[in-house]
Amino acid sequence: MNGRMGESVDVLDRDAATPRRLAAQQLFACQGAEFRRLAEAWRSAPDDEEALHRLRIGLRRFRVLLRVFEADTLDHGGRTLRASLSALGDRLGVVRDHDVMLAQLRKAERKLDDSAPEEVAAVESRLRVRRQAAWRKVQGGLRGRAWIRTFALTDRFVARFAADPPETNPQTVGGFFDKEFKKHVRKIRRSAALADAVDVESLHQFRIRLRRLRYLGDLFAPLADRRLAKTITLVHDAEQSLGRVHDLDLALAFLDGQAGLRAVGLRAHWEGLRARRLRRFQRAWAICRRRL
Secondary structure: OOOOOOOOOOOOOOOOOOEHHHHHHHHHHHHHHHHHHHHHHHHHOOOOHHHHHHHHHHHHHHHHHHHHOHHHHHHHOHHHHHHHHHHHHHHHHHHHHHHHHHHHHHHHHHHOOOOHHHHHHHHHHHHHHHHHHHHHHHHOOOOOHHHHHHHHHHHHHHHHHHOOOOOOOOOEHHHHHHHHHHHHHHHHHHOHHHHHOOOHHHHHHHHHHHHHHHHHHHHOHHHOOHHHHHHHHHHHHHHHHHHHHHHHHHHHHHHHOOOOOOOHHHHHHHHHHHHHHHHHHHHHHHHHHHHO
């Protein structure tokens, strides 16, 4: 794997002249195996928060790959597999969201004054109840039909796609990556106004666009020259910075949905921290934007 935890396995060589379909076959074979490995790792240690985090990253990367090569995969069940991965990711995401909120709560507890313990205890109690309920839904499917079906779809898709014959006059993977990267950059530029917003939904939608570009860069990293690699790093940094804002949006939304739970001190702390994190993101995005 490359330097950052959970990022892509470098399966592509550095030859940009490799035929596009051959490169796609290599990537799908690798990502299919990686998805299985990450899923089994988490299933064997379901209380491991980092294993869950890595699995969700693996799922997202696989989905981005299916999206990028959508035209090539329609005849092989790519759209069905992507929908199955998406549904599985949504269920895992609910558990992960509660882990993130509990982590934010532990950090807040160290910052708040002596009046905080009662607030923190009340919020933690409700979070753990909700987390357990979400976990039970996932646990029921760990060895159930959803997992079995997703694994079967993955194996069938990878095998069928690998059996495709070579293309006549194939596009190179270097040309394909360049085209896709520029297309994702254009989408980000067109939606750049979202980055200047402060509301939750606008920032969430912008983060999705950044994340897709980030994973595209991860998947095709061996093809990037030094300048492009730096751009990909800046995209990663901006997306991660915005993700830290999203963590607090989750926590504040949870408070909003809890009748009879005031948590005034905790809310004020999280709102102030969100404002500071949003400013950090805006600085990271300003640097990133100049490179796109």
